[in-house]
Amino acid sequence: MKQLLLDVLAAPAPSLENYVAGPNVEALATLRALEPGRAVYLWGPAGCGRTHLLRALSDRPGAVYLDSHSPVSAYRRAAQPEESDVRPALIAIDDLHLLDEPRLACVFSLYNRWRETSATDIALSLIVAGERAPGQLEIREDLRTRLGWDLVFRLEVLSDAEKTDALIRQAASRGLQLAPEVVNWILTHYERDMRQLAALLDALDRYSLAAKRPITLPLLRAMLAEQPQPSTIQSYSSLS
Structure with missing residues (x-):
């Protein structure tokens, strides 16, 4: 045996179906119905399911998952893709609070790209997660402001x-x-x-x-x- x-x-692979929402029903419903051109910032303590949700969303064709272990080059391709690059329809960035300055600079550029394309046929979905609310993060002010440009949800631990x-x-x-x-x-x-x-x-x-x-x-x-x-x-x- x-x-x-x-x-x-x-453990089974993360999915929206096996995420136990508990008090996070509204956030889960929003992610289920997510459309291109929307940006969501998820925040909450360890164990609230941030990574589960980002992994679930990025486990599909045309999606990219990035965290503090992903190379800076991957962040740069996501923020400023070359003409020959395949442009992902969804980009998920996990553990924002752990990212260094070069990666944060790419996230800043990525938000600008998201906003510029949000009403076009190459619009993308942008999902970012961190352990604190935007105003409590020790990051550059211009990026902190961008985290609140669209939807923000606090995730609670069950x-x-x-x-x-x-x-x-x-x-x-x-x-x-x-x-x-x-x-x-x-x-x-x-x-x-x-x-x-x-x-x-x-x-x-x-x-x-x-x-x-x-x-x-x-x-x-x-x-x-x-x-x-x-x-x-x-x-x-x-x-x-």
């Missing part, structure tokens, strides 16, 4: 009650019933990112089928004891 766990514990509800609903959609002690243990010990929680739920489902046992806390303990990569679990040294 160890190979089984290796196969299923990887509460434990919302995560519990989402976990129970996801289990129910698979025809599974999770005992309260199983849900409580998962939220206490396991990585609380919803994609990771969904991956664990998939693993539990397959493991219970392979073991021909219902999902219980002892079954969860047995599965995690066979996990060959314990670093993916926050803590399960204490199973009490």
Whole structure:
């Protein structure tokens, strides 16, 4: 069963469908209906799903995802494409607060390009994300102003009650019933990112089928004891 766990514990790819919106329903609805020529700035603390949403939006033809690890050359191509370059229809820039000056300068130019083309047939969608509201970012003033040119949404982290509800609903959609002690243990010990929680739920489902046992806390303990990569679990040294 160890190979089984290796196969299923990887989190599913980010998508708008597997993003648990919680209090962020309006932001999610806006992104679902996003049209060329719109710009959106998303901000919120770690764990609110900024990267999930940007990865989901950029996982489509004609989209580009950039973050602090992307080369400056990629930022320059996005901001000032050559005539021969394929022009992406959507550009997503993650972790704005981590970008250095050369990359921020490209983001500034990219906003100018977005505005100049927003009413043309080569309009693009621009999605930028950071951990703070525009006015709280320690970046150049002219770029800070541009972040508010169109739509701005604050993303909130899901509460434990919302995560519990989402976990129970996801289990129910698979025809599974999770005992309260199983849900409580998962939220206490396991990585609380919803994609990771969904991956664990998939693993539990397959493991219970392979073991021909219902999902219980002892079954969860047995599965995690066979996990060959314990670093993916926050803590399960204490199973009490």
